Amino acid sequence: MFRNSVISKTRQMWKLWVGIIALVVGSIAPLFEQTGIDWTLGTIIAIAGYGFTVAFVSCxxxxxxxxxKALLDAGIYGPLLRESACPACEHGFD
Ligand SMILES: [Zn+2]
Known part of the structure; x- marks a missing residue:
């Protein structure tokens, strides 16, 4: 998925997945008592995952x-996922 994206080209897709998985687990696990994750912990997991992705996916x-940057300008998501160059410095990672 998104093999040509600059995030894949710079081998940082796993960081995006860590964030997405933490967000999903933190949001869904508290619905199931047997996971032992309550809403407080679920929220912490979700925010930590999101924060990790925002802090560590970089050029x-x-x-x-x-x-x-994409938090401030959602128009960056397109180039990040479709193009293989940094939207800021335009360095190509092909
Ligand atoms: Zn750059």
Missing amino acids: PACGQRWLF
Whole structure:
């Protein structure tokens, strides 16, 4: 999925998945008592996962935190997922 995206090209897709999985687990696990995860812990897991992704998915060339930038400007998501160059410094990762 998104093999040509700059996130894949820079081998950071796993960080995105960590964030997505934490967000899903933190949101759904508290619904099931047997997981032992209550809403407080679920919220912490979700926020930690999201924070991890926002803080650590960054451009190896210029260091811009892409997903933090995307928080401020949602128009960045498209280029991040479709193009293989950094939207900030335009360094290509092909
Ligand atoms: Zn860059």
